[in-house]
């Protein structure tokens with residue numbers, strides 16, 4: 569494994585900027601990663617343009633997540649258990665993306681690592697790579713994955729992925745450095761097929777010295793108590809606990825990025841920095857950089873779970889731009 573501080577030079581061949589690259593998305597959830605890859609969305613009046621990636625097919629086991637995805641992104645999503653899928657049934661693609669389930673690698677989860685059935689789901693990438701030979705693979709996960717069992721877990725995963733004829737780097741990205749108003753770090757395992765020269769350059773952090781705060785993201789919602797902004801009236805009316813140790817039940821701090829928006833909702837949703845209630849579903853979606861027209865149609869629990877599971881679309885868009893920059897030059 570190389571880290572992103574050790575970068576081979578990029579090949580300088582120039583081609584048209586209007587290229588498009590077919591993508592397959594695994595474990596797509598409600599589509600945070602996919603929205604970022606696709607581009608063409610607005611967040612807080614900023615435009616995140618088209619990237620050149622065309623998602624041909626996406627796969628997800630949860631029918632509720634599939635519904636959210638198809639409503640907001642497109643009907644190329646398939647409800648499927650990826651452990652049963654025949655990769656020959658997946659359309660051809662040049663880029664394979666996905667966030668394999670992270671509960672067993674998360675510092676706040678059961679930490680079963682590779683010993684659980686869920687911990688083995690990264691192997692779906694292997695079988696798809698074997699058949700389709702995508703040029704690039706981007707697998708997203710939690711940073712604790714790199715530390716588990718003193719690095720043994722990530723070494724196993726990377727050696728399995730590399731044995732398919734790829735070389736990988738792990739990019740650890742801190743979301744506030746990319747304009748996401750939330751304390752969240754994610755790891756992107758980026759793989760390039762061995763016959764291709766060079767490597768994508770990780771996205772440059774552009775907000776390191778001006779992190780966006782929770783109030784920057786949601787203060788305009790303070791007086792909105794109805795659905796004039798979708799999902800703004802939806803929140804848990806649970807009592808405030810005494811202490812949450814940063815894992816929920818805390819009161820958000822004004823002037824700073826919010827705490828991490830987590831998938832296992834209920835009592836874990838943070839309290840508003842000023843109002844006597846927990847954050848609403850829309851406020852959680854804003855902190856994850858979903859546009860306001862991205863709708864969540866399920867219960868508070870399911871909606872917060874989908875939002876908390878997602879890659880912030882703005883962060884994903886930065887990663888996608890880096891990958892597109894590389895593809896344009898090979």
Ligand SMILES: C[S@@+](CC[C@H](N)C(=O)[O-])C[C@H]1O[C@@H](n2cnc3c(N)ncnc32)[C@H](O)[C@@H]1O
Pocket residue numbers: 595596597598599600601602627628629630633648649650651666667668669670689877878879880
């Ligand atoms: C970390 S989430 C992915 C979030 C997504 N990348 C996003 O940005 O919105 C992992 C997803 O894998 C799905 N999943 C878990 N096991 C699966 C399986 N066997 N087949 C297909 N999807 C599965 C879960 O339902 C969950 O939505």
